[in-house]
Amino acid sequence: MNLKEFASRIGLSATTVSRAMSGYPEVRPETRARVLEAAETLGYRPNISAQRLATGRAGAIGIVFQGGGRFGPHSSEFMGGLSTRLQRDGIDILVSTVETEEEEIAAYRRLAASKRVDAVILHTPTCRDKRIALLQTLGLPFVVHGRSEAKKPFAFLDIDNFGAIAEATRHLAVLGHRRIAFINGDTASTFARDRQDGYCAALAEHGLTPDSTLMSHGEFTDETGFRLTQCFLGLPSPPTAIIAGSMMSALGAMRAIRVAGLSPGTDVAIVAHDDVFPYLSPENLVPAVTTTQSPIRAAGERIGDMAVRLLQGEEPDSLQEVWPVELIVRDSTRPVLA
Amino acid sequence: MNLKEFASRIGLSATTVSRAMSGYPEVRPETRARVLEAAETLGYRPNISAQRLATGRAGAIGIVFQGGGRFGPHSSEFMGGLSTRLQRDGIDILVSTVETEEEEIAAYRRLAASKRVDAVILHTPTCRDKRIALLQTLGLPFVVHGRSEAKKPFAFLDIDNFGAIAEATRHLAVLGHRRIAFINGDTASTFARDRQDGYCAALAEHGLTPDSTLMSHGEFTDETGFRLTQCFLGLPSPPTAIIAGSMMSALGAMRAIRVAGLSPGTDVAIVAHDDVFPYLSPENLVPAVTTTQSPIRAAGERIGDMAVRLLQGEEPDSLQEVWPVELIVRDSTRPVLA
DNA sequence: CTGAAAGCGCTTACAG
DNA sequence: CTGAAAGCGCTTACAG
Numbered sequence: 001m002n003l004k005e006f007a008s009r010i011g012l013s014a015t016t017v018s019r020a021m022s023g024y025p026e027v028r029p030e031t032r033a034r035v036l037e038a039a040e041t042l043g044y045r046p047n048i049s050a051q052r053l054a055t056g057r058a059g060a061i062g063i064v065f066q067g068g069g070r071f072g073p074h075s076s077e078f079m080g081g082l083s084t085r086l087q088r089d090g091i092d093i094l095v096s097t098v099e100t101e102e103e104e105i106a107a108y109r110r111l112a113a114s115k116r117v118d119a120v121i122l123h124t125p126t127c128r129d130k131r132i133a134l135l136q137t138l139g140l141p142f143v144v145h146g147r148s149e150a151k152k153p154f155a156f157l158d159i160d161n162f163g164a165i166a167e168a169t170r171h172l173a174v175l176g177h178r179r180i181a182f183i184n185g186d187t188a189s190t191f192a193r194d195r196q197d198g199y200c201a202a203l204a205e206h207g208l209t210p211d212s213t214l215m216s217h218g219e220f221t222d223e224t225g226f227r228l229t230q231c232f233l234g235l236p237s238p239p240t241a242i243i244a245g246s247m248m249s250a251l252g253a254m255r256a257i258r259v260a261g262l263s264p265g266t267d268v269a270i271v272a273h274d275d276v277f278p279y280l281s282p283e284n285l286v287p288a289v290t291t292t293q294s295p296i297r298a299a300g301e302r303i304g305d306m307a308v309r310l311l312q313g314e315e316p317d318s319l320q321e322v323w324p325v326e327l328i329v330r331d332s333t334r335p336v337l338a
Numbered sequence: 339m340n341l342k343e344f345a346s347r348i349g350l351s352a353t354t355v356s357r358a359m360s361g362y363p364e365v366r367p368e369t370r371a372r373v374l375e376a377a378e379t380l381g382y383r384p385n386i387s388a389q390r391l392a393t394g395r396a397g398a399i400g401i402v403f404q405g406g407g408r409f410g411p412h413s414s415e416f417m418g419g420l421s422t423r424l425q426r427d428g429i430d431i432l433v434s435t436v437e438t439e440e441e442e443i444a445a446y447r448r449l450a451a452s453k454r455v456d457a458v459i460l461h462t463p464t465c466r467d468k469r470i471a472l473l474q475t476l477g478l479p480f481v482v483h484g485r486s487e488a489k490k491p492f493a494f495l496d497i498d499n500f501g502a503i504a505e506a507t508r509h510l511a512v513l514g515h516r517r518i519a520f521i522n523g524d525t526a527s528t529f530a531r532d533r534q535d536g537y538c539a540a541l542a543e544h545g546l547t548p549d550s551t552l553m554s555h556g557e558f559t560d561e562t563g564f565r566l567t568q569c570f571l572g573l574p575s576p577p578t579a580i581i582a583g584s585m586m587s588a589l590g591a592m593r594a595i596r597v598a599g600l601s602p603g604t605d606v607a608i609v610a611h612d613d614v615f616p617y618l619s620p621e622n623l624v625p626a627v628t629t630t631q632s633p634i635r636a637a638g639e640r641i642g643d644m645a646v647r648l649l650q651g652e653e654p655d656s657l658q659e660v661w662p663v664e665l666i667v668r669d670s671t672r673p674v675l676a
Numbered sequence: 677c678t679g680a681a682a683g684c685g686c687t688t689a690c691a692g
Numbered sequence: 693c694t695g696a697a698a699g700c701g702c703t704t705a706c707a708g
Contacts, residue, residue, distance in 0.1 A: 043451055045452040047391070048454045072617055075414060080435065092434075097421045279410055
């Protein structure tokens with residue numbers, strides 16, 4: 001049933017029905033109530049494509065993941081939060097996966113040109129990110145999950161990656177650790193650079209010099225955590241503590257420590273950054289893992305919120321947040337063995 | 339730039355341009371080439387909302403997750419596969435999250451009435467699933483990930499859950515295990531029922547009687563696996579083997595075994611169902627875990643494919659598949675200790 | 677507060 | 693093989 005038919009059935013004009021249903025003020029309350037009730041009863045819903053064509057709004061927000069393979073646990077938590085928030089405003093999420101950066105760029109061009117989305121969520125930016133420049137040029141509104149540099153201001157939400165890893169490093173240094181290894185993410189991205197800066201800054205505070213053999217990076221997976229830790233443990237002078245960029249890496253690190261006949265927490269201290277996976281709680285690991293904690297799901301919700309505001313006309317430079325990260329000391333970080 | 343402007347710029351009618359761009363046959367190859375090239379150069383893309391309104395197709399497929407919180411690692415792998423496949427046909431994925439079953443039902447009604455999607459992916463069906471009946475009534479095409487009973491046939495892809503768990507159970511029985519525990523999923527769903535049936539059938543083959551204290555269920559998370567295993571190990575006569583419904587549960591189970599001062603694989607054998615998470619490989623665990631393996635990502639791709647076919651007019655009853663599951667014996671299943 | 681009419685940007689019978 | 697025109701189902705100035 002379309003608007004015309006519905007309107008005639010309840011003896012009103014299409015105009016009035018349309019206005020009543022979109023919550024415009026210039027309709028009498030009784031009329032609106034009557035329309036809404038009739039819509040419910042008769043099962044009328046505006047055709048979304050027609051609505052979009054008429055308003056020029058897509059009613060959807062896009063997010064593209066590079067490497068279908070990289071759509072992992074972090075993405076899913078983030079998406080869960082994003083979707084929860086956008087649902088409130090009836091905004092759809094349009095998910096695309098691409099393989100390369102060029103494809104990603106092409107995807108944004110396509111989304112913009114075909115007016116398929118009203119805005120886009122960009123994640124894991126590099127320090128100077130092409131994609132940001134592109135979106136600004138295209139005039140496609142966007143919110144960045146992470147930080148970057150650009151001439152024009154843009155909306156973003158980031159966590160305090162510098163502070164998080166600095167505090168973790170400091171905590172270990174205070175416990176007497178001198179050889180602290182660090183498993184970082186892809187070093188092209190801002191978050192990895194910030195974390196590394198935090199790590200180095202805290203080392204310096206304690207008179208320690210960064211040792212490149214103790215700094216490694218890769219995907220945040222169990223497997224990579226395992227491999228990198230095996231390398232660390234094979235060094236002539238292995239670390240007594242490891243900072244892992246994700247709970248996933250921490251799982252692998254702990255496994256490698258055990259395989260080497262050592263005891264995680266006792267022989268090698270562990271701190272992990274915890275994005276808070278409901279199915280993988282650091283308290284439940286053995287030993288309970290000290291973490292820098294910042295729920296990625298909450299970030300997803302907030303970014304959804306920021307996107308909505310952006311579409312309502314708020315200025316990008318008023319939509320910029322950096323969230324603090326909490327260090328939660330548990331059982332996996334003990335004083336260095338004498 | 340819209341069609342009219344673009345067409346006039348290249349000196350053709352809107353009709354011809356439209357036909358050339360949608361790949362209709364009745365356009366001269368040279369004309370088509372010229373149009374496509376000009377579109378590329380001038381950056382013209384059809385407005386997707388207008389296209390949809392005119393064709394009556396939404397160009398999107400919906401999937402709804404109950405409990406934003408349940409959007410976990412299984413969902414994300416599945417989505418990765420689905421998205422990879424649908425991208426090929428330019429079909430968007432529309433993700434919704436809801437909290438209750440009523441909300442989910444309402445979501446389908448909304449999607450159908452507003453013509454927001456052309457089809458829907460339904461997952462984790464129960465044995466007689468209301469949602470299936472609803473979608474059939476609404477006339478909204480759908481593909482089910484899993485199996486169910488219904489009067490009218492429908493498209494589905496399921497794995498052989500019965501066979502998978504039966505084989506796992508058999509394998510353990512052959513190794514001499516007599517007390518085999520089973521961590522199952524939500525028992526309302528078909529897959530859990532099938533798995534339980536497989537478990538019981540294989541026990542029976544070996545003259546074993548199911549013991550309800552050894553059959554437990556819950557979410558497929560590390561935490562639940564941990565708790566349930568702690569219960570098992572606290573029994574007067576604890577199991578010598580555990581079958582876990584997911585790698586996530588297996589992680590928790592192994593942790594509980596260790597916490598109890600026992601050794602996974604040696605003291606308590608472990609088999610896990612492995613949906614194949616790229617970041618959590620059973621070979622890399624210690625001990626390497628015996629699994630029933632069936633990649634959920636591949637299932638997502640295939641279901642995307644089936645959805646496309648369904649929209650092309652293939653009959654639901656020609657789109658029904660059950661995938662075999664492979665038992666991969668590794669180190670975590672050893673003969674029972676004397 | 678309500679309605680008639682134009683317009684959003686496409687597709688697609690129909691005619692040539 | 694190409695084009696003029698109607699139609700998809702809404703929204704929204706404009707007029708009353």
